[in-house]
Amino acid sequence: MRNVHPMQTPCTHAPGAALQQVLRWCARSNLLQPTVACSNTAYYHVNAQQSPSSSCVSRFGNDPMPIRILIAVPHLLVGTVLHTWLDHVADFQTVDATDCGKTALQDVRKASPDVAVIGASFEKPPTTTIVRSIASSDLKTRVVVLSQILQPWMADSMFDAGAAGCLMTSDAPAFVLEALRGAAAGQDGWISPHLSRQLLPGQTSVHHQLRQLTPRECEVLAAVMRGQANPEIAEALHVSTGTVKNHVHHILQKLDMSSRLKLIVWGYDHDVPTWLRLQKTGG
DSSP: OOOOOSOOSOOOOOTTHHHHHHHHHHHHTTOEEEEEOGGGOEEEEEOTTSOOOTTOOOTTSSOSSOEEEEEEOSOHHHHHHHHHHHTTSTTEEEEEEESOGGGHHHHHHHHOOSEEEEEOOOSSSOHHHHHHHHHTSSOOOEEEEEESSOOHHHHHHHHHHTOSEEEETTSOHHHHHHHHHHHHTTOOOEEOHHHHGGGSTTOOOHHHHHTTSOHHHHHHHHHHHTTOOHHHHHHHHTSOHHHHHHHHHHHHHHTTOSSHHHHHHHHHHTTHHHHHHHHHHTO
16 A cells, blocks of 8 residues: 555545635735636636735745746636745745646646646546556656545556545645645645545545446446346346346455445445446546
């Protein structure tokens, strides 16, 4: 099991509270101005005329080489807030921001950032594929994944793909900055305090439990998660009902579940359907 970084005290913020803190700071500092757009959607842009608040030190003070950050998150407001916030922290410089993770690799090649903050998404291509493509390239950019909802197995998948960190939007701003600095310095294993205790040594992650299953067992598990009965699964997979019963028995054994109902409840608690879909698409 991987080492987990310091600052692991569980965060007590409500989901999104940290992001709301940053947004309120931006508003107080007059750094964000609403722009009315079509379809009654309010977008935001950075007020370039506004200087940083007195609490911010010039990033070019003692260190002429700021940490260059690229932001690629699926939500425009989240990306805008991060862009504005990081650009007014002493040792950071946002070099690019986009709401499309699909072009992340091209954006990284173009901007050559020290750290790319990639928003977690399970659309095609899934974030694991994007992280792997950046990590396995000749680029020196480190990847930190940011998500509003992140299961431990998802973080495990991101780390396996080459991510230096997995953070949540509910993490304390100070911890986010610490993780970005650590990633830029070449450190790995930065993980949200919300997840760290679930990935400590001695505990088997859901990700590794599911990896025990064969491809056929994954197909059966997906059908079970959809609420299909054994005869229905057998017909769909062109096998006998007895074969399906054997697969279900093996799945329950491997995942240490005592009943089909407990398996389904556990599966939805850990977003197993998403993991199964990613396995099927190669994500």
